[in-house]
Amino acid sequence: MTGPSAEDETLYASLTNELPAFLTEALLQTASLPSLPAVALQVLEVARSPHAPLGEYVRVIERDPGLTARLIAVANSVYYLRSAPPAQTSLEATQRLGLDATLATVLSFTLLPWPPTETVVIRTWRRAIVAAVVAGKLANQLCPTKVGSAFTLALLQDIGILAIITTYPDEADTLYADYQASHAQLINAERHCFGSDHTRIGAWLAAKWGLPSPIVRAIYQSHDGFVTDDMETLCLRLSGAIADAWLSPEPSVSLALLLKQIAIAETVPTHAIEALLHRLPEEIDLLTDILNLTAPSSIDSHALLAEAKQLLYQHSLALTARLDDQQQQLNTLQLHNAALEKRSRIDSLTQLANRAWLEKQLEERFALCNEQRRTMSVIFIDLDHFKVLNDRYGHQAGDLILERFGKTLASLIRKGDLAGRYGGEEFLIILPDETSQTAKQLAERIELHLKEQPMLTVDQEALYITASMGIACLSDGNFRNERDLIDAADQSMYFIKRSGRRGISVYGQD
Numbered sequence: 147m148t149g150p151s152a153e154d155e156t157l158y159a160s161l162t163n164e165l166p167a168f169l170t171e172a173l174l175q176t177a178s179l180p181s182l183p184a185v186a187l188q189v190l191e192v193a194r195s196p197h198a199p200l201g202e203y204v205r206v207i208e209r210d211p212g213l214t215a216r217l218i219a220v221a222n223s224v225y226y227l228r229s230a231p232p233a234q235t236s237l238e239a240t241q242r243l244g245l246d247a248t249l250a251t252v253l254s255f256t257l258l259p260w261p262p263t264e265t266v267v268i269r270t271w272r273r274a275i276v277a278a279v280v281a282g283k284l285a286n287q288l289c290p291t292k293v294g295s296a297f298t299l300a301l302l303q304d305i306g307i308l309a310i311i312t313t314y315p316d317e318a319d320t321l322y323a324d325y326q327a328s329h330a331q332l333i334n335a336e337r338h339c340f341g342s343d344h345t346r347i348g349a350w351l352a353a354k355w356g357l358p359s360p361i362v363r364a365i366y367q368s369h370d371g372f373v374t375d376d377m378e379t380l381c382l383r384l385s386g387a388i389a390d391a392w393l394s395p396e397p398s399v400s401l402a403l404l405l406k407q408i409a410i411a412e413t414v415p416t417h418a419i420e421a422l423l424h425r426l427p428e429e430i431d432l433l434t435d436i437l438n439l440t441a442p443s444s445i446d447s448h449a450l451l452a453e454a455k456q457l458l459y460q461h462s463l464a465l466t467a468r469l470d471d472q473q474q475q476l477n478t479l480q481l482h483n484a485a486l487e488k489r490s491r492i493d494s495l496t497q498l499a500n501r502a503w504l505e506k507q508l509e510e511r512f513a514l515c516n517e518q519r520r521t522m523s524v525i526f527i528d529l530d531h532f533k534v535l536n537d538r539y540g541h542q543a544g545d546l547i548l549e550r551f552g553k554t555l556a557s558l559i560r561k562g563d564l565a566g567r568y569g570g571e572e573f574l575i576i577l578p579d580e581t582s583q584t585a586k587q588l589a590e591r592i593e594l595h596l597k598e599q600p601m602l603t604v605d606q607e608a609l610y611i612t613a614s615m616g617i618a619c620l621s622d623g624n625f626r627n628e629r630d631l632i633d634a635a636d637q638s639m640y641f642i643k644r645s646g647r648r649g650i651s652v653y654g655q656d
């Protein structure tokens with residue numbers, strides 16, 4: 147025989163520390179706290195020894211004739227009987243059930259008040275039984291060697307509720323009165339009331355009884371999320387949630403919600419859950435029958451599943467519609483942003499780049515040329531006698547000329563060049579990788595165009611304009627920054643202005 151291990155005792159100590167002191171005190175003082183009868187304790191001790199022979203179990207169980215009779219009844223139920231002849235002895239019953247299920251059966255008969263009379267206790271039992279069947283069935287698919295222990299764990303996961311009911315009957319009446327509350331809501335209410343919840347209290351109680359630490363830990367984590375690599379833990383956590391959905395006032399809605407959560411967690415294929423649900427009513431009926439408990443109102447699992455799927459489908463349709471709607475809003479917003487962004491770069495009158503954008507581009511280009519030993523040229527253009535034009539033909543005519551000149555520049559530059567309005571009637575063209583010679587050719591094309599194409603016709607009079615242009619190329623001077631380059635082009639342009647206007651000058655050459 148072995149007692150609780152050092153690990154089990156350390157766990158008990160840390161769980162005691164975790165609970166608020168008033169709670170452990172109250173729990174310890176409660177005389178009627180669910181406690182293990184001697185026979186269950188002895189069965190546990192046998193279970194703790196790694197190679198406990200079946201005979202040991204049987205010897206212990208046979209000390210309690212009532213328990214022996216129930217165990218044989220369980221083993222002879224349709225659930226376990228299959229085609230074998232009925233078990234006559236507790237040895238045959240234990241052989242048929244297997245050690246885990248024997249342990250679960252013994253614990254379930256001895257732990258929980260029997261027969262249950264209070265509604266909350268009946269409800270807790272019902273959840274425990276449905277969860278145990280679910281956990282066993284799931285384990286059968288996901289971790290077949292853990293069927294028995296998954297069943298036991300699921301059965302014990304809510305033992306903390308019974309401890310609360312026994313210790314705080316008045317508070318429990320209020321706490322558990324709303325039987326439509328979800329399990330998560332119950333846990334929140336417990337925390338609010340006691341500073342802890344039934345998973346902690348249940349784990350503490352299990353540790354106090356000396357149950358092995360894996361069982362204690364499993365109870366502690368029984369209500370955590372579905373994302374886990376450990377299949378037995380997953381079976382346990384799903385079992386409670388499935389039991390809740392099954393027993394809820396609106397099973398199809400709860401189930402639809404649960405199926406969605408399970409799909410999101412991606413830890414268990416939904417078809418495994420569906421297969422399980424189909425066989426659930428039959429198995430729950432059998433177990434409740436064995437335990438002399440009223441079964442939950444009968445549920446047509448096929449109809450339930452179909453309804454849950456329909457709800458899920460409708461939900462996903464609504465979600466898709468909402469997503470489409472949001473996508474459309476996003477597209478509009480993106481278009482709007484792109485338009486705003488473009489507008490922040492463009493001069494509204496000429497539709498060329500504005501000064502801010504020209505300067506930003508020039509700064510970047512200048513840095514790139516320095517870094518990669520490349521060159522670039524700029525052309526500074528100032529329209530001649532624009533004040534006179536404005537004064538003579540009006541400001542609106544002046545605007546029209548600026549607009550048309552903008553179009554002219556846009557049509558004459560090449561891809562990769564950037565033309566912009568630098569100020570009033572001043573324009574700048576950036577020519578990446580071009581020498582002053584190429585820049586001059588472009589300036590000559592502009593000049594020719596202005597000579598040949600009138601910018602405006604006023605009272606059948608064709609109105610031609612001229613421009614003074616200055617060119618500066620990065621390779622032709624020692625420029626510290628882009629500002630120096632523009633100044634150089636500006637100086638060359640002024641040279642033309644001073645020489646009588648209309649013409650082209652290249653920095654360093656004229």
Ligand SMILES: Nc1nc2c(ncn2[C@@H]2O[C@H](COP(=O)(O)OP(=O)(O)OP(=O)(O)O)[C@@H](O)[C@H]2O)c(=O)[nH]1
Binds near residue numbers: 570
């Ligand atoms: N219509 C119009 N006129 C503008 C705009 N921006 C600046 N101007 C005018 O352009 C004229 C520029 O005058 P100045 O700087 O004296 O230059 P200019 O008359 O072209 O003479 P030079 O440059 O010496 O040939 C001013 O009368 C400004 O009002 C604009 O957006 N629209």
